[in-house]
Amino acid sequence: MSKDNQILEEFTSREYEHGWTSDIEMESAPKGLNEDIIRFISAKKNEPDWLLEWRLKAYRQWTKMVEPKWPNVTYPEINYQDIIYYAAPKQKATPKSLEDVDPELLKTFERLGISLTEQKRLTGVAVDAVLDSVSVATTFKEKLAELGIIFCSFSEAVREHPELVKKYLGSVVPMNDNYFAALNSAVFSDGSFCYIPKGVRCPMELSTYFRINAANTGQFERTLIVADEGSYVSYLEGCTAPQRDENQLHAAVVEIYAMKDAHVKYSTVQNWYPGDKEGKGGIYNFVTKRALCAGENSKVSWTQVETGSAITWKYPSCILKGDNSSGEFYSVAVTNNYQQADTGTKMIHIGRNTKSRIVSKGISAGHSQNSYRGQVHVLKRAENARNFSQCDSLLMGNTCGAHTFPYIDVENNSARVEHEATTSKIGEDQIFYCLQRGIDEESAVALIVNGYAKEVLNQLPMEFAVEAQKLLALTLEGSVG
Amino acid sequence: MLAIKNLSAQVNGKQILNGINLEVKAGEVHAIMGPNGSGKSTLASVLAGREEFEVTDGTVEYLGKNLLELEPDERAREGIFLAFQYPVEIPGVSTINFMKTAVNQVREHRGLETLDAVSFLGLMKEKMKLVEIDQSLLNRSLNEGFSGGEKKRNEIFQMAMLEPKLAILDETDSGLDIDALKIVANGVNKLRSKNNAIIVVTHYQRLLNYIVPDFVHVLYKGKIVKSGGKELALELEAKGYDWIKSEVEVA
Numbered sequence: 220m221s222k223d224n225q226i227l228e229e230f231t232s233r234e235y236e237h238g239w240t241s242d243i244e245m246e247s248a249p250k251g252l253n254e255d256i257i258r259f260i261s262a263k264k265n266e267p268d269w270l271l272e273w274r275l276k277a278y279r280q281w282t283k284m285v286e287p288k289w290p291n292v293t294y295p296e297i298n299y300q301d302i303i304y305y306a307a308p309k310q311k312a313t314p315k316s317l318e319d320v321d322p323e324l325l326k327t328f329e330r331l332g333i334s335l336t337e338q339k340r341l342t343g344v345a346v347d348a349v350l351d352s353v354s355v356a357t358t359f360k361e362k363l364a365e366l367g368i369i370f371c372s373f374s375e376a377v378r379e380h381p382e383l384v385k386k387y388l389g390s391v392v393p394m395n396d397n398y399f400a401a402l403n404s405a406v407f408s409d410g411s412f413c414y415i416p417k418g419v420r421c422p423m424e425l426s427t428y429f430r431i432n433a434a435n436t437g438q439f440e441r442t443l444i445v446a447d448e449g450s451y452v453s454y455l456e457g458c459t460a461p462q463r464d465e466n467q468l469h470a471a472v473v474e475i476y477a478m479k480d481a482h483v484k485y486s487t488v489q490n491w492y493p494g495d496k497e498g499k500g501g502i503y504n505f506v507t508k509r510a511l512c513a514g515e516n517s518k519v520s521w522t523q524v525e526t527g528s529a530i531t532w533k534y535p536s537c538i539l540k541g542d543n544s545s546g547e548f549y550s551v552a553v554t555n556n557y558q559q560a561d562t563g564t565k566m567i568h569i570g571r572n573t574k575s576r577i578v579s580k581g582i583s584a585g586h587s588q589n590s591y592r593g594q595v596h597v598l599k600r601a602e603n604a605r606n607f608s609q610c611d612s613l614l615m616g617n618t619c620g621a622h623t624f625p626y627i628d629v630e631n632n633s634a635r636v637e638h639e640a641t642t643s644k645i646g647e648d649q650i651f652y653c654l655q656r657g658i659d660e661e662s663a664v665a666l667i668v669n670g671y672a673k674e675v676l677n678q679l680p681m682e683f684a685v686e687a688q689k690l691l692a693l694t695l696e697g698s699v700g
Numbered sequence: 701m702l703a704i705k706n707l708s709a710q711v712n713g714k715q716i717l718n719g720i721n722l723e724v725k726a727g728e729v730h731a732i733m734g735p736n737g738s739g740k741s742t743l744a745s746v747l748a749g750r751e752e753f754e755v756t757d758g759t760v761e762y763l764g765k766n767l768l769e770l771e772p773d774e775r776a777r778e779g780i781f782l783a784f785q786y787p788v789e790i791p792g793v794s795t796i797n798f799m800k801t802a803v804n805q806v807r808e809h810r811g812l813e814t815l816d817a818v819s820f821l822g823l824m825k826e827k828m829k830l831v832e833i834d835q836s837l838l839n840r841s842l843n844e845g846f847s848g849g850e851k852k853r854n855e856i857f858q859m860a861m862l863e864p865k866l867a868i869l870d871e872t873d874s875g876l877d878i879d880a881l882k883i884v885a886n887g888v889n890k891l892r893s894k895n896n897a898i899i900v901v902t903h904y905q906r907l908l909n910y911i912v913p914d915f916v917h918v919l920y921k922g923k924i925v926k927s928g929g930k931e932l933a934l935e936l937e938a939k940g941y942d943w944i945k946s947e948v949e950v951a
Contacts, residue, residue, distance in 0.1 A: 647751075652788040655748050656802035656858065657776035657809070666801060670792030670841070 247306035247436065252299055254278065257405055260305045264374050264408075267381060277394040277404030284398045290561035291590040291622055292530050294466070294503065302468055303436045304406045347372060347411040347427045359423065367416040370425055373441055376412035383414055387445050391474035391511040391538070399470040399505040399532075403439045407472065410440035415450035415481075424680055426455035429471075437468040444474070446481035448514065453484040455683055466494075466529060471506045479514030479541065484522070486679050487535075488687050491527035493694075498557025498586075501529025508535035512544035512570075520547040521564065522678040524687040526694040529558060534592065536565035539573035539601075546575045549675040551687075553694045554587030554619070563593035563624075568604040568634070577608040580672045583619035584695055590622040597634040604634040612642040613671050615695065665692035701726050701897050702767075702866060707758035708922075709746050716742040718922035719758065724866070727894040731908055731933060732901045734919035735941040740901045741785060743919070744870040747899075748782040749775050762866070776802075777809035779865030783855040783872050787843045795838040795854060796824065799861050806862055827860040831887035849880035856887040867891070868899045873907035885910030905937035918944055 248259050257278055261271040286297070347358075347370065363370050369380060376384050394404035411427040429440060446452055456473075469491060475483050485508075494501025504527075510519035521535035537546025548564035566575035575595065583589040589612065597604045612621035623640055645667055653663035669676065669688050676684050702724040709717040716739045724730055734740050746753045747760070749772035760767040767775065790798065803823070804814040815823065828835065831853045843851050852872055859867050869888065873881055888911050892898065900911055908916070908930065916932040917924045920941075925948050926932065936944070 646788070648788045649790055651750060651772065652784065652790070653798075653802075654772040655776050655782050655784075656798070656862065657773055657806040658798075658802050659773050659805065662801060662805065666793055666798065667790055670790055673792035 247303050250301060250303050252278075252302070252304055252406065256304055260406060260408065263305065263307070264377070266377060269385065270377060273388070273394065274405050274407075277401050278406075280395040281398070281401035281405055284395070284401055286398050287532075290532050290592070291588065291624070292532065292559040292561050294530055294559075297468065297503070299402075304439070305408055306436045307408075347425075348430070363421070363423075366419050366422070368419060368421055369412065369414040371412055373407070373410040373412050373443070376443075380412070380414070383445065384412065384443070387443055387474070387476050389474075391476055391509050392472050392507050397507060400472050400507040403441060403470050403472045403507070406437075407439045407441040410442045410471070412442070413444045413452065413454065415444075415446045415452045417447040418449045419447075420450065421452040424453050424455055426457065428457045437470065439469075440471050442471070442473040443476075444483060444485070445476045446478060446483045446517075448478045449480040450478075451482045453680060454486070455680065456485070456487045457490070466501060466503055467492075468503045469505070469528075471508075473506070473508040473535075475510035475519055477510060477512050477514065477517035477519050477544075480516045481514060482518045483510065484520045485510070485535070486522040486683060487524065488679075488683060488690065489523065489525045489527050489531070490690060492529075493527045493556065493558050494529040496556050496585075498529070501558070502527065504528035504531045504533060506531075506533040508533065509538065510536065510546065511538045512541050512546060512573075515541040515543055515570075517541050517544045518546070520549070520678065522547075522549040522675065523551070523562075524672075524675070524679070524690065525550065525552040525560060525562060526690050528560075531558075531560040531562050533562045534564055536567070537575065538567045538569065539575065539604075540569045541573075542570040543572045544570055545573065547678075548575075548577045548579070548593075549678045550579045551582065551672040551675045551691070552579070552589055552591075553582045553691060554584070554589040555694055556585040556587060558585075558587045560588070561590040561592055563591045565594040565596070566606060568595075568597040568601040568606070571600070571602040572604070573601055574605045575607075577606070577610070578674055579608075579610045580675055581610075581612045581621055582615070582668060582671070582691075582695065583612065583621050584615035586618050588620045588622070590624060592624040592626075594626040594628070595636055595638075596626075597629045597631050597636065599630045601631050602633050604631065604636075606634075606636045608636075608638045610638070610640045611671070612640075613668070614642065614644045661692070664695060668692070668695060701763060703759075703761040705759045705761075707743075707746070707760060708756045709742060709753050710756055711742065711753050715756070716753075716922050717746065720919075720922070720924055722917065722924060724897045724899065726865075726897055728915065729892065729898045729900065729911065729913045731911075731913035731916045731930075732899060732919055733903070733905075733916060733933060733936060735945070736903065738919040739922040740903075740919055741870055742922075744782060744868045744899075744901050747775075747868055748772060748780065773805075776862075777806050779863075781859050781862055781864030781867045783852075783859060783867065783869040785871040785874060787846075787851040787855055789844045790842040791844055793842050794840060795842050795857075798842050799824070799838075799858060802858075803861055823861065827857060830860050830890050831856045832883050833857050848875035849877065849883075852876055852880065852884050853887070856884050856891075860887065860891055864896065866897050866899070868901065870901045871903065872900070873902055873904060881907065882910060905933045908933045920944055920948055 248256055257274050392400050395401050413425055415421055477483050491502035491504055512519055519537050525531055539546050546566050552560045552562050554560050564577055579591045581589040581591055591610045595606045610623050614621055625638055627636055649667055650663050668691055676687055679687055704720050704722040707717055707720040732740055755768055800820050807814055833853050913930050916928055918926040
């Protein structure tokens with residue numbers, strides 16, 4: 220027993236790999252939040268008036284809202300006046316091409332294993348790299364443009380495609396949807412925008428990579444994906460942050476709008492700095508992600524591998540409005556040390572014959588608390604709705620917690636809703652079995668955990684799956700029992 | 701190859717092994733028999749390095765090394781294999797994936813190149829024939845939903861893959877029907893060579909009809925009370941363990 224505990228301990232005590240900072244000249248807004256700051260951000264980005272008005276409206280609503288207290292997490296009061304809401308790498312002019320980008324910036328992303336130089340990029344992935352508040356570079360833009368695909372930073376979309384942004388911004392996550400979404404709507408800095416035209420199958424994975432670099436800064440990016448009729452896109456999102464003693468706030472919004480017969484796959488590998496072993500520092504990850512399956516037969520799949528952040532509060536959801544539309548949610552959430560996660564999904568069945576599938580795998584180690592919170596809501600009109608939910612929890616050691624909060628509301632008798640849940644512990648027997656075959660302890664835990672999470676990892680695009688497997692092992696290093 | 705001297709061990713404060721002496725040479729097959737609770741499985745577990753079992757006295761030398769000082773995974777990489785009485789299930793991990801990890805860690809330890817997917821598959825196909833195991837079984841989650849026979853065949857398949865120097869088969873015959881028993885025994889026999897040794901732990905003589913031992917030892921109350929050739933197993937079968945018990949009590 221004691222020995223296996225030791226293994227678990229070692230396994231879960233590995234250090235965060237991306238905890239360095241880059242020395243890049245930054246320009247930032249003063250600390251605090253008020254209408255002037257919002258005007259400052261909007262002016263920095265040369266935004267049209269309608270967008271400034273939209274932000275201000277969101278801000279005014281936010282000031283009347285209260286921070287949600289229902290998640291199963293605890294943290295000290297956030298002082299919203301002590302956060303910097305805008306930080307950007309100082310660049311002489313907007314870079315026209317990669318050659319114009321500050322080499323220090325490119326190096327930052329190289330170090331993270333993300334090459335922005337297109338010829339070096341893995342073929343098949345286009346990247347939009349976001350550092351603090353701005354998008355640094357987007358690769359493969361021209362190639363995608365040939366197909367009519369728009370893939371660019373959010374700021375650029377506001378400039379170049381205002382009609383699309385105006386039409387869909389806030390159409391899935393209204394500005395006053397919740398406290399953090401309202402905050403994001405007021406101060407969002409950058410993010411990615413993507414439009415796939417009618418009938419186009421995007422030939423490569425699109426990806427956004429977020430990096431928080433500056434201290435005392437919040438990151439508030441916004442991603443908007445619009446998939447026109449019959450289109451397909453697979454979208455990836457990755458993120459890291461330096462190791463800092465203070466907590467940093469990340470409040471993002473992702474909106475996906477899927478029209479008739481469109482199919483969007485959205486995958487996240489979330490690796491924000493989780494704080495140290497004593498629970499000091501780390502990112503507060505308060506994110507709103509939602510998809511609207513607006514058209515018939517549309518389909519959206521969320522896949523997430525959550526390993527980072529001190530606190531995660533996130534429920535990627537699907538509103539299944541179109542008849543025969545379907546939503547999927549595949550999640551692995553790992554918490555270690557003093558991390559807290561309250562994550563899950565909402566599947567709102569509105570249309571007829573709508574289907575949803577939820578597979579959630581929680582892994583808790585150390586002193587962490589890991590909660591699954593999910594809602595399946597079948598509305599009156601949703602004839603023949605189908606849902607299947609599977610929520611599994613894996614515990615490592617005796618000092619962590621796993622919780623499941625499923626909410627099921629069914630207003631139509633023809634619905635079929637299934638919910639399965641299990642809780643298990645990594646067995647000493649399993650570890651001994653591996654050891655006896657010559658597999659070392661660390662690989663044994665990695666093998667068992669990856670086996671447990673396999674159904675979800677299988678949903679990830681190939682190169683991401685390999686990364687995610689390594690990340691799982693890394694996050695849990697030092698923790699069996 | 702293996703020299704056990706005066707080995708005593710306990711679990712949860714209860715003394716199970718009381719001074720075992722046993723010497724195993726390369727090329728030999730030893731059978732360890734005994735009634736339930738005599739310490740057979742404990743001996744197997746102690747040799748494999750299971751942690752709940754605490755060695756209280758004695759020494760075990762294996763290929764010139766102090767075995768008791770090695771961690772379980774080091775022992776495995778040094779060539780000790782335990783076929784489990786109750787093979788463990790690992791959901792989501794296929795036997796193939798499991799074996800690939802194990803074989804490569806063992807090979808690395810032995811200074812051999814790790815196998816890529818193609819050569820690994822080649823090796824696997826060759827070994828699969830030994831225990832007449834189907835690849836579809838090896839693609840499934842390790843031991844999950846396997847029948848008793850499939851689990852035991854899988855153990856012997858793993859033994860074939862890892863090419864151990866000393867294999868310990870812990871009640872490999874339990875829960876097997878006669879056909880499965882023959883297949884498993886047949887696989888083991890094909891793996892017998894003058895360079896390796898096998899310890900067969902069993903309650904019944906039945907298995908020893910198929911895996912013919914060079915030596916038979918009878919374990920009772922944590923001690924080897926009788927040793928002999930293969931005919932000892934037959935004698936035991938005929939007279940029952942009570943014969944041993946009464947003989948020991950008289951002595």
